Amino acid sequence: MSDRWTISLGRIAIVLALFALWETLSRFGVVNSRLLPSASDTFGTLADLLQRSSVRSDLAVTATEVLTAFALAVPFGGLIGFLIAENRYFADVVKPLLFFAFSIPKSIFLPMFILVFGVGFSQKVGFGFFSTIFIVIMSTATAVESVRVEYLTVARSYGATRAQTAWRVYLPSMLPVLLEALRISMIFNLTGVILAEMYASRDGIGHQIASWGENFQMKQLLAGVVMVAAIAIAFNEIIRWVETRCSHWRT
Template identity: 45%
Template sequence: MRAARDRRVLLAQASAVLGFFLLWEGASRLGLADPRLLPPPTLVLPKVAELLADAGFRRHLWVTVRELLLAGVIAAPLGVGIGLALAESPYLGRAFKPFFHFVAAVPKSVFLPVFILLFGIGFGQKVAFGVFQALFVLVIATAAAVAAVPDELLRLARANGATRWQIWTEIHWNAMLPLILEGLRLGMIFNIAGVIFAEMYVSRAGLGQRFSTWGESFRMPELFAGVLIAAALSIIVNETLRALERRAGAWRTP
């Protein structure tokens, strides 16, 4: 039953993707959209293969991947640690949770000029801005994960003589991990968006720098091909973390 349902879901998803590309192709070929501004997929998809085969483009792609990975490695423990501190300390929670919620609601792009002034336009600035984009999502998700631990499980563990360490490792961590991974998944999406945006704003290398150059020179097939590659990168990251999230939360499934 579950396998059949999964196949239907995959079929529906594949149909939606195919329908999107067919509509895109039709809009461009039938003149509903200017093909100079919206080149058809039959022109864009070969460009994807050309870009991936180009050593220069792969160097730009690798710069972006390195920035994303380093930003994720920094943001994950930092965000989880701050979130745990805010959730476990009533004083810190009351004092600083409103600050994180406030900044999370502000578009982070307005802070990019500050990061350029502080870090310049090199590799470190992109990493710092990626961390900044992901951090607030992770802090809020971790604090929410601590609050979501079922009280009945904690009472049962204490009634059976569990130590504080056992409660944390066997109950708190297992209950929190799916929500923390969900926060990490969303944070990585913000990280990707932030790094590429910073590269588009001012950079000497990276996917965003390529996007900016192609847009300024009106090379639309390359621009759309690059966007598809960036979208594929985001999907890979999202689905990998989603799989880890499902696995960590498997104990909750009847």
């Protein structure tokens, strides 16, 4: 427990030191305050933005798009990853293609999504799905391959069905790895949706951030960046907490 508290205090100290440096650089004119508003001004602007109904509405839109894309990509990608890992020939054929597709920057396909889906909810959800599914597939395949053969042999020797094997052997063994993969997947998902909103959208927090940047509203821009970062960190910590609860399943 003491080690955890020491680590937590160390992290908090680093974050506070960074904010203090940010405040100092802006307040004392080391950096032009028009380009880098102080931390206190940025957080004051953030508090003001959160009181605006338009910003809260944009946050709700982005959250809906992110959760929808995530809810579609995770089971669909998980199923494909499971099937790939269970078929050795299929894995040997498909895996190199997946790595090839994953290495291509997804942003270059964004204009195609706009042409196909138009500017709206489907375009942003579709691009978020596309940005997420490859990491889900590869992570699931890796998680399946990490399951010990001995566990499967014992389950099958007792006559376990495919469903029972998947639920009682695969899932408990894979869950710690999958939870870690979910944290990474959400980063790709959130990035994809925000990018789609910034590129072409009529609403969403990404659209607001792009508008603030185009109009050189640096306080609002930095406040928006802090807002998105806080959301990503919050989700990451929630999954990390669940992951620690499942750590006893690691073998």
